[in-house]
Every structure is written in C-alpha cells, then in structure tokens.
Amino acid sequence: MIKPVVHDPAALQTPAQAATRADLPTVTNLLDTLSANSDSCVGMAANMIGVNKRIIVVQMGPLAVPMINPQIINKTGSYQTSEGCLSLSGERPTTRYHQITVKFVNQNFAPQQQTFRDFVAQIIQHEVDHCNGILI
16 A cells, blocks of 8 residues: 655654564555656665564566565765665765665565675665664
C-alpha cells in the first residue's frame, strides 16, 4: 500500500528499532511507496512512511531490494557529495564511501552479507542513516 511520506524532522531523527517478521507488511508498503515516487526517489527507510523500524528499500537498476536490519560493517574510499531526500527539501553536503559491506536479512529473514559500490552504496548509506536517526 502506498503510504504518505513523513516530513517531520523530529520523527525522522528518532533511531529505529530492530524489525521482526511481524514487520514484513512494512516491506511491501515501502516497495509500493518507492515505486509511486520513482521519478524522484531511489531509496526509502521505514521511518519515511511513519514506521520506526530498521527496514530500507533500495533501487538497484530495475530491481528494488529490501534490507531488514541493515548494518554497514565496512566502508572504504570516502568522498564528499550532495544529496536530496524525499522527506526534506533541498540538498545538503555529506560524506559517503565508494564501497561498503552490509549485513542484513532478506524478506525470508535469511542472513545476507554483500558489498556494494558507488551509487548503490551511496543510496544504502543514506537510508541506513535514516535508520540511525541521522538526517543529512
């Protein structure tokens, strides 16, 4: 179900709680909401739709990939960039990393560990920041 996007900085700055299997409907809602905003959005975190859980979805080419309880465990190659956010107006400077390794569980709650690079890594970092209550 497509959900309204949260624009309240106070709500967005609250660190998210770990997700459980009971939160799987949020994955579907995030995927639907990301698809509905695909003209201006490449990733979303659950708090952007009012659910304070560690769930993100990331557009990777034609595929939107959900990550439950993502944790960045390694990062290399820092660089400066400017990012926008569907929840906030304008763009802000931030530091990102060219390569990251992420631990998460998929929709079947199977453990995953993958390395991502460049733009996909940047999207994941932005959404994990949301989970941590960090706004750029």
